[in-house]
Amino acid sequence: MEGRPTAQLIADHLRNQIVQGVFLPGEQIKESVLAAQLHTSRGPVREAVQRLSQEGILVSRRNRGVFVLELSPQDNKEIYAVREAMEITAADALLDADPGHLRDTCRALSRILRSMAKQVTVSHWHNLAQLDMEFHTTFVAGARNSRMSRIYETLAAESTMCILALENSYPRPTDLVHEHQTILNFLEAGNKQDLHHAIRRHLEKAVLDLAV
Incomplete structure (x- = not known):
């Protein structure tokens, strides 16, 4: 098999x-x-x-x-701290990549975002959580660093468990789509400083929501 x-x-x-x-x-x-x-x-x-x-x-x-595993508040902080460091590293690698690869990655991320928006429409939080993680794994995979992708994938299951726990903390799931769209916008614009800020804000907000 x-x-x-x-x-x-x-x-x-x-x-x-x-x-x-x-x-x-x-x-x-x-x-x-x-x-x-x-x-x-x-x-x-x-x-x-x-x-x-x-x-x-x-x-x-x-x-x-x-x-x-039962995720504690400290577990959540550690997971998202590692994700932040890796995603910012991936962001820099993507911005330094050839334009064709960057465009391909942005197109893939855009397709995922459209699917996320559809799941918001039908209020399917579980599928939205899966697509959330797919967005981030695709983002990191764009760095074309096999070891980083392998390490990041180890976090994927724990991260998805965290995201699923956010269902009651997100009164408006559209906020989640908007946060990802902001990250994609700055990536497409090649704005490194704002991209870093958007990644940090998105992941730090998730940790705060999980603590509610």
């Missing part, structure tokens, strides 16, 4: 289930139950669980088992 080891497929599946809220923060992950559901042995399930534990999405508690 897709040329990937079973453990990786299971890890990807479980990560997706956690992000989608099938497994809630604090919920225990039982290897035997998961193996039965996926019709596989416990070996690859155990390896998948270990991978997600290394990513920080799952937490192992001695003599109790493995549980879905």
